[in-house]
Amino acid sequence: MSDMNELVQRYIAAWNETDGDARRAVVAEVFAEDAEYIDPLVSVQGRDGLDATIAAVQAQFGGLVFSLGGAVDAHHDIARFTWHLGPEGGEPVVIGFDVARIGADGRIGQVLGFLDKVPAGV
Numbered sequence: 001m002s003d004m005n006e007l008v009q010r011y012i013a014a015w016n017e018t019d020g021d022a023r024r025a026v027v028a029e030v031f032a033e034d035a036e037y038i039d040p041l042v043s044v045q046g047r048d049g050l051d052a053t054i055a056a057v058q059a060q061f062g063g064l065v066f067s068l069g070g071a072v073d074a075h076h077d078i079a080r081f082t083w084h085l086g087p088e089g090g091e092p093v094v095i096g097f098d099v100a101r102i103g104a105d106g107r108i109g110q111v112l113g114f115l116d117k118v119p120a121g122v
Contacts, residue, residue, distance in 0.1 A: 004074040004102070008081055011100070011108060015054055015066040015083075027051050032107040039096070039113030061085060064093060077102045082116075094118055 010030045017023035027047050036045045037053060044053050069082030069092070080099045084092035095117035103109040 003106070004079050005072050007102065007106070007108065008068070008072045008079055008100070011111075012066050012068060012083065014050075015057070017054075018058055020051075020055070023054060024051050027054070030108055032103050032105065032109045035107070035109055035111070037111045037113070039111075040115055061093070063087070069095060092117070 007030065010026060014023060014026040014030055017026050024047070027050055031047055031050055034046055035050060037043070037050055042053050044050060064085050065088050067084050067086075069084045072079055072081045074080070078099065078101055080097065082095065082097050085094040085096075086092035094115065097114045097116055099112045100108045101110040
């Protein structure tokens with residue numbers, strides 16, 4: 001379970017990394033080459049698509065940071081966790097819930113995301 005927790009922490013770090021080169025390095029570390037990410041607003045496949053999605057979210061919510069909203073729950077090759085997006089140490093503006101499938105190589109192969117709290121107009 002500690003490996004799964006560590007992987008989810010690195011996943012959150014990818015969403016917080018604003019330096020493009022550093023972010024792409026974290027994305028390559030965390031995600032399988034053909035990883036799929038799906039949430040109500042976007043569906044992308046591959047590391048380039050993931051990187052572009054993360055960059056777009058950062059542009060939309062500049063200055064806000066992602067954090068875990070609680071413990072990571074995992075079994076077999078599946079992890080689920082709640083995340084928050086908001087000012088560091090402040091009340092979250094967005095709250096979501098992700099389910100990640102981990103491949104045999106230890107990287108994330110698929111993320112299914114759900115949005116529980118979203119500001120109007122997003």
